[in-house]
Amino acid sequence: MDILVSGILNGAFFATVGVGLSLVFGIIKLVNLAHGELIVLGAYLASLVSTWVGVDPFLALLVVAPATALLAYPVQRYLLTGLLRRGVEPPLVATFGISLLISATLTQLFGGSARSLSTPYASAGVDILGLRLRVIELVGLGIALVLVLSVHLVMKRSKWGIALRGASVDPITAGAMGINVNVVYAVTFAASAAIAAIGGVLIGVAYSFTPVSGANYMLIGFTVVVLGGTGSVLGSLWGGLALGVIQSVGAAVLGGQYRDFVIYAAFIVILALRPIAEDARERLHRARSQRAESSRVEFQTSGVS
């Protein structure tokens, strides 16, 4: 039981890491290799703000999340969107360059040593149903749920969400209908950066971070996106939770030294099985359509006779 709960709570962290990546991939079709560094940037900014102002790191997010978004907006608006028109590789390489730039700048400014964000609840625990749980993990679960559901609702229910989806499905037609696709892309990227900053604070409080620890989180993010379905915001929640449980159970069964192996083995298996599953789904869909079509013809024929 505690292994399952531990996996779910840890999976919530993974979901928070994955949701921003999924948003950018789903709307802009951009593989953002700097997402991990944006997470770490958020943690460092929160560290600065909370030290300077003397506030809780999560309260510092009121400044840090918009600040990270403001930094990210022009990057997409004036660099990546232009590169997207030239194909997949240029923006991919550009985000890789941005990741190196962020990492090098943070190292220059803060040194390479590991840091963590200090709060009293970072090491606080609570007993629930006979299980001793970490307060910060419960906070993480709450944040993951609120983030994913908010983004999902904005995407599905708001006019802005319709514009986002329109720009994602057919940017040319969306542009012709008055949607400013460039701005939509930039806002999406900025929102993803703000979400990354939230993840960064969560990780900084719960664990620790260094200027180069973003790469690990990016890999986790990619695994979440693949598990949950590329570009699916809700999927990133299921993907994160599933990844947490897979890792926790895998480590319990095979031994702790295999916790990373379990994640990437699952990643490869899902990548391998996904085309087969999609093919099967496609066939099922076609068979249902054919059945419905023949039923309709039969009905019409019997009606005529």
Next chain:
Amino acid sequence: MRKSLAVLAATALLLSGCAASSGSGGGGDVIKIGASLPLTGPLASFGGVLQDGYQAAVDEVNKAGGIDIDGTTRKVELTVLDSASDPNTVSEQTRTLVQQNEVAGLLGSVSPGLTIPASNVADLEKVPLVSSLTPIQSWKAGNADGWQYAWDLFFDELQQTSVPFEAADLLDTNKKVALFTDNEEDGIAMGGLWTEKAPSLGYEIAYHAEFPIGTTDYSSYIAAAKASGAEIVITQMIPPDAFALWKQMKALAFVPKAAFCEKCSSQAAFQAELGPIAESTSTSYITAASDDATTQALREEFGAKYGDTVDLTSVLASYTAARILLDAIAAAGSVEPSAINSAIAATSGQYPVGEVTFDDEHAFAIDAVALQWQGDAQVQVSPAADGIEFIAPVTGLQ
């Protein structure tokens, strides 16, 4: 996708090439020595400490005028490259230091994972390397045929293995131990040694958690350690991972009577980042026993920066490594690698870590003692020192 990966790989190679060539090169009448250090990455907190010790030795020699080579006094130039805590980068940069920077000697990194790749290049290129902050048994195991141009001075794991148990003997415990070890060379080696040695010292390894570097969630391991009834925790892991483990032990109300954070607490950063949670956590580490004028001066110079912590001892150890290399160059009166190597073999002198002479396997073992965080200082608790109490249970985790 394959094309994308090719572009990525090419970019990465280009960027790593730029980083590698950013060190000093140049010619002139200077004696060049170099090191590939973890200035960034998971072991970054050790990089600056090593660099401080190396630079102090170089500055001292230059201040005294330099080293006489064939009748000409030459200054010493230290080139440091950032390995980002990556073993492959260490190999590549050490080769760069030898082939492009043409260094006369090399200085080591921290931990077997980074020092062994540098030592391999030293042996391959036949350029002497002196390292510190790398446990000597794991380092020796890195070359079954025996090192030829590489030298190491630090604690011997066989001696260090006993230190936590001997310290725990000072406390009233049930003699049950929970081990937490990562999958680095020294984590695997120390996990094996503690498991092997515990019964002979009257202890039982009640639980052993093994995990990869970068693990963030330790809750299931902590639950198992608690369930095992262990009253002593011994860990061998990198500092960032230890921050997470210590926070989680506190949150999950696991308060052992003694907690040793080996390698992870071998840094003042442990206390700086964890604050009160670090209180009364222990570690075993080398001592800088010498009390000569040089050691005193170094303690004074770096005391303000590092306080009374293991970082200060690490500076003294890395200073010793650099000073041994520079003394060997001076003794050889040449920058010819084999002559310097022979001079290192003949080392016999007083340094901050003690009277150094290398054994046949190119190592010098420095005795380890048990230290405990008490306030802002790490004080020696075993062997017991006058007026210093070994605090139990671990108050920071209460």
